[in-house]
Amino acid sequence: MSDQKPPSAPPPFGEVSRRSFLRNSAILASGAAALAASLAPLRELSNYTSVELFLQKHYKELTPAEMQKVLDRIAREVEQQYHIRPRVRDYKPMDGVEFVYCLNLTRCIGCRKCVHACVAENNQSRNPEIQYIRVLKMPHGSLDMERADHNYAPASVPEKGFFYMPVQCQQCKNPPCVKVCPVKATWQEPDGITVIDYDWCIGCRYCEAACPYFARRFNWTKPSIPKERLNPEMSYLGNRPRRQGVMEKCHFCIQRTRQGKYPACLEVCPAGARKFGNALDPESEVAYILKNKRVFIQLKEELGTSPRFFYYFDV
Template sequence: MHPDNNQDNTPSSSDHSDGFMNTKVSRRDFLKRSAVVGTGAAALVAAMSPLRLLKDTLTAEEFVQKHYKEMSSEELDRVLKRIERKVKERYGVDAEVKDIKPMDGVEYVYALNLSRCNGSRRCVHACVNENNQSRSPEIQYISVFKMPKGTFDMEQGTRDYNPETVPEDDSFYLPVQCFQCEEPPCTKACPVEATWQEKDGITVIDYDWCIGCRYCEAACPYWARRFNFAEPNIPKERINPSMSYLSNRPRPKGVVEKCHFCLHRTREGKLPACLEACPTGARIFGNILDPDSEVSYVLKNKRVFVLKEEAGTLPRFFYFFDK
């Protein structure tokens, strides 16, 4: 449009670049450039500002932590000490974090008498209390379904029942939790092997190895796995200080968790928390490899069944009716 102008500008711009190289910068250009650089830096800081909200960032030690199965006992001890320290910092509770290995000659099986279950949900809250689950948002391992009598169609069941008293005449109650399947689809779905089946039949999760992809949650036919969408919130006075690495230590945000048959109790010979709170004694737990155990008696003498047998998962959790 204005060739004269162009001709005028071209030499002047080359002058500028020369000036820059020779550190002869005009005041105007210096201000211009520093304004650009300053704005850019400010923009960078502002763009990264959400990082400030990150609390409890990963330490180098946590970052290089190995998979549970690959850790030597010294490394694992260090990790357990670190978890204890973090629990103390966060909740002010002196917790004891253990790593309890499976017992030899033991395979756990659960049995549940549906004729006795009265839907009181004591097991649900005993479990939450034992296993340091997040209270808000709420995570519960056990779902108790109220089912109309005469059907096993889960679509007709509801978790959200709240009558004055239970049981109600027209319903039975079906508690569902992780069944510790012998052929677990969840462990096969995990891309990083953060979940696996131990030799006593309990499928466990290394919460520090879990990447939170939730494939296992989708693979489970029983909706047994729960995902920590938010940082778990647990009242200090309700922390259970008896913890173990693979079970009830506080979980971080963004990992999957599930029922583990209270392995920190059961591997020390105790009964699971849900069973101990059941007011009607509907729950039966024990070692299936022991022919004299309670669960062996149930499998020999009662007509047991499993949920979704056609899925081929071979659950270690048997239901039966007893009337």
């Protein structure tokens, strides 16, 4: 810091410099103390990241050996936190498969079982709550989302005069969320599933703004999953526990469907309203629906996103 001397009457040199030195040290020290103290909340930081995680490469650049190391790291971290040894795998897409989901609006009764089966299968945070599926209660005769009720809680469903429309990631062929991601942390796989590399996402939430279906969810804080509800069958792009500050969303239960199983939301549906399969297989249920059911809707078709999620009716 420079000395403060009125040019008209300079005081004796030594005295001022000593006094000003003390004064300057005092203000510098107090300023530094305040700066250090302002960082006090960082004391509570635990398990935010690790050297391995910080330096980890993008999913598509990992060699099989590196991927194995990453999977081991994830298993280790899960075991440390939950004292359960998970089975973490990286399932690859199958050749000749394009997943499609069909949902029968005539059958859905709005029981929200799919919502909670999904939460259980995919290790979503229970508090704050992260849910991939939103069930809309809509008055008969309208698809106007603005008239939808998200928080219905009657004694029993279905209610007269309404139909129910579960909405989750539509796995668009032309996904706006993928286009806007500045770091390619989300992309479309060959089997049609749009996935997120939770270890690459920077949490800018641009994809959340871009999604026309309110399908993406952000980890606003550390997710919390009760130990007894942890699903230990995990996959890298799927249901492994996420960290604070990253996006997640429905991935058609990649850890189930890439092993040939049906997704969890389908398995729990009491009304059989949900149908899933390989659209490229003419014998599949979804191929039958797309061929034989006359009325089906792709939500917000006018946006050109071309969802792989079809709503249909029994007529």
